[in-house]
């Protein structure tokens with residue numbers, strides 16, 4: 001038997017080639033030309049085959065290792081080097097136990113026993129250890145190497161590093177547990193709106209099982225009057241945008257309309273192409289009902305308070321006129337204060353009514369063309385008597401006509417001025433301005449008051465949001481003024497902006513096209 005360069009290892013290809021060479025030499029001696037040609041062809045094919053095998057082994061992504069029956073490594077490809085960190089020079093001739101963690105050394109004789117019985121060991125998952133001591137997860141396929149008489153002379157081993165796969169699987173299992181246990185419906189669909197996954201909560205909320213929905217179009221859940229939402233959402237996602245907290249209605253299997261809040265994100269493939277859509281739907285029907293009850297209550301109470309308050313204000317105004325006529329300065333001061341307070345109350349009631357109108361989608365605009373500087377002047381002169389100790393600075397600028405709801409925009413200005421006064425100290429100035437640039441008018445209301453932190457600036461325009469500050473505990477308000485300001489401006493296709501530095505002051509501004 002021929003020994004290869006490593007003791008105890010036999011190279012079958014080498015052995016075969018040597019036998020052919022021996023026969024060839026004999027054919028040459030016997031001048032047997034046809035046998036010579038045949039043998040040369042056989043040798044050429046054998047070389048070709050061996051080159052091909054070497055190329056396959058070297059280009060494989062898996063470690064391809066062979067060892068003899070004593071567990072000594074006899075060959076080692078480049079992926080084995082990449083996965084385990086040893087070069088062929090460092091490991092060939094060494095025991096394979098070097099790669100096996102101590103607590104798994106028992107595997108080696110067990111595998112050999114199975115191979116001796118002629119079995120192949122397929123996709124056997126275990127752990128191996130790399131040169132730098134890292135534990136990796138591998139999947140092994142082990143086959144016996146036999147000589148021409150069928151005697152097992154060694155073992156070939158294909159080892160695949162599945163560490164990343166196992167980690168991904170674990171991550172996948174965690175994600176899938178989250179999806180399954182979520183209280184929200186989590187649904188995925190392809191770009192043709194066909195449902196591709198459907199969790200338990202989707203079943204609970206919409207009444208369809210996964211079996212009934214997967215492969216079906218999602219439009220089944222969309223009420224007839226909202227069908228246009230689907231193409232709109234898909235085109236938004238195709239532009240790479242995410243749709244967050246989009247409140248809408250969906251219809252269940254039993255035909256019940258439910259309120260849902262949707263968060264929809266694109267699902268991208270490895271190359272960043274959109275291949276589908278994932279959707280989280282939260283059933284907010286109860287929340288909506290609760291809101292509806294609250295709004296109804298606010299609307300009724302505000303409406304009932306409005307009538308007596310209007311009469312009270314008229315009596316106070318009559319009392320004020322009488323006191324002035326009588327030269328009764330004490331009563332005059334009291335009446336002015338009472339008038340100021342009734343004005344504040346009616347502003348609040350007005351705000352509450354507007355909030356409930358807005359929530360019901362019943363706030364409509366009465367658009368007319370008017371002079372914006374003139375409106376500001378009117379609002380400022382109406383406002384001044386109610387903040388007699390404050391300096392409200394307004395320098396009327398260039399004329400600008402805008403289209404808008406005059407009454408609602410005056411309400412916006414009153415709210416901004418009221419806050420500027422309320423959240424700044426006595427004596428500090430409040431400034432309102434209207435600038436015109438390239439056909440756009442920008443109105444700004446500034447104060448040098450307490451200012452607003454960046455965190456609060458983000459939430460300022462939410463309904464009922466008030467800054468939580470000990471110093472503001474005694475400042476009255478409900479946190480709806482700025483919400484209304486933002487919503488009214490939205491209806492005018494405008495947006496409220498805030499610039500503020502705590503301790504230095506704030507500027508609220510908005511723009512309107514002329």
Ligand code: ADP
Pocket residue numbers: 419420423447449450451452460465466467472476477478479480481482483506
């Ligand atoms: P309210 O004044 O009734 O609380 P708003 O919606 O008008 O409600 O304002 C929300 C919150 O924003 C206020 O509670 C206040 O903390 C803060 N804020 C509004 N305007 C200003 C301002 N000019 N300076 C400082 N803080 C302000």
